[in-house]
Amino acid sequence: MERRNFLRTAVVGSTAAAFGGTLWRGAASAAPAQPATGPYGGLQAANGDGILLPAGFTSRVVARSGKTVSGSSYAWHSAPDGGATFADGSGWIYVSNSEVASGSGGGASAVRFDSSGSVTGAYRILSGTNNNCAGGRTPWNTWLSCEEVTRGAVYETDPWGVNAAVQRPAMGRFKHEAAAADPDHGYVYLTEDETDGRFYRFRPTTWGNLASGTLQVLVAGSATSGPVTWTTVPDPDGTPTQTRYQVAGAKVFNGGEGCFYAAGTCWFTTKGDNRVWAYDAAASSLSLVYDDSLVTSGTAPLTGVDNVTRSASGDLYVAEDGGNLEICLITPQNTVSPFLRVSGQSSSEITGPAFSPDGTRLYFSSQRGTSGSSSGGITYEVKGPFRG
Template identity: 60%
Template sequence: MLRRTLLCTGAAAITAVFTGSLWHGAAEVRPGPGRYGPLKVPDTNGLALPDGFTSRLIARTGHKVGGLTWHAAPDGGACFPDGEGWIYVSNCEVPLLGGASAVRFGKDGSIRDAYRILSGANLNCAGGATPWRTWLSCEEIARGRIFECDPYGERSARPRLAMGRFKHEAAACDPDREVVYLTEDEPDGCFYRFRPGDWGDLTEGTLEVMCGAGERVIWKPVPSPAALPRPTRHQVKEARHFDGGEGCYYADGVCYFTTKGDNRVWAYDAASATLGVAYDADSPLTGVDNITGAPTGDLYVAEDGGNMEINLIAPDRSVSPFLRLDGHGRSEITGPAFSPDGKRLYFSSQRGRSGKPTDGHTFEVTGPFRNLVPPQRA
């Protein structure tokens, strides 16, 4: 049963504040049949998909893929164009031996190569892609770092310490305002943005934290991004706190982020500096975690537990399962990302059927996705 409808904090409890193309007008979040119809019986990979969609297991922890032994506990991921093919990167969320790997695909979807792009980091959870085609890999530990990685494997990864030392989860770039939004996985975590001194160079800049208790918010500088002597989330008195920040995704002027403690999908309208809630319900989406989007305006939200589903939130506020992974009940779905042409969706089951980090599975789903190619920026 839904316990809340779409709402916005503050006085405008019914009126949507979003100016992005995804959320115009007010409407109730509700379960629905979805854009692609009901799920079929699970396939040989355990994936229940809509009619017309198929799955492929592309990598498994401890097994070779493209000459590389695939890492344990695959987590956040993203896709990057690579000539006529593409690259999928995936984080490794294990202590001390974390990092990130990449799989290179040819134009026909065949796997051409695989390689490490970051080694020796610690509990690399989620992250985000940049417009200049690098991968931000985030450490989910106290005073964790962000590493900027080269998906193409030509340059060494570099820590970006100016982006703050805290329990990082995910990142999303806003090229319109030239900032990077950051989530923090703490029960009293904050929502941050990083303003680099030079867009495209993350070595220096200003870390700011969202402040204010109502619909309208402001940003204030974090005095010590290095978290000395106090954690970043406790340095600004007016900072707004969120219950377990998870995934983060930016599109059309709106930054969406999830909080696992209260099972919400938030929406920050960057143009009007207002904050609302895009999803706040008990079902069908439970255990909100990683989030991505499609050119249609649909949001794809992965579950950490729940029914092991990726749910689709459409612009009309209907919420429906897009896929379900059976037999992986002790795992979580991580790293959803579309190939550059929008024809393939990648994601992982972090702990597989056994529930152990050494049993990670990484999948590809193909099928009749709608409006495949996003509009090109001028």
């Protein structure tokens, strides 16, 4: 995502019950989250990486743009963006997009870790694409890398780098942002990074095969909550009419960003109004989880909403593009607080938050690092007593 000049305003796994169910659905339908002290307490002074963390948490640098990743012979890509993790035997893989043009190395890369968390390799998994921003993992262990350009495409990639990436045009050609697979209902949800963007879902003809299927767009009134319906997009290719203008009454979302599905709910963010939304797939209804303009006391802790993920406890972790470069935590109890802050990198943005499969490590990137340039990206790991 490009640097914003104004303020803007969940991993598939066995902990779905903690993240969804009565507690979260009740919270999502109640008043949006309000500031409170987080479950880990306040932030400590900046550490040697320039990161402010709660007591008991530590950080390390995993990779720097243009520098060889330790334990490999691979130079990390520029402008690291959306990311996800994949179990790999007793270790795991973290994949990360590169939000630069094809001629500058656009695509995606991966870092492999062993069971102790040591880096054992790094490599390219997608090349020759443009402004790969966010995306999402699938239940069949592929990474959907999305192009944030007009008539951008979704590419299905192999985190292990063995199989060639495949473009998935049936998922629509538009300014893609993120994707979230819903194995419970057989959809992949998609956000669109336009000021008058839409929220889509794609139903594959066969679950697990994204080569063909039906693209639909959410239709609703101007309200921020309530029942919604879906209508098929007549021409997913987006020519001559772009997908967001093809269906009358499609609900407008101001700058769609991250999205994440678990336990019947898809959470997604919109940067233009600093909102975090919840779509209840079973009830086909929409509600607000967070809106900075509805914070009733003090200063809104979360602005510039962007990528989103969750922990095993059901907490949402929302990265900031802008604001004061924090990852903020929204609990199922409807509280919001800073979890970490990156200092000395005011011309950057926070991207790609994702937990290791065991939930003990959080990965994320500062897209432009201390230099403010795409070539200055830094990818980090945070380790600590994340609540289970």
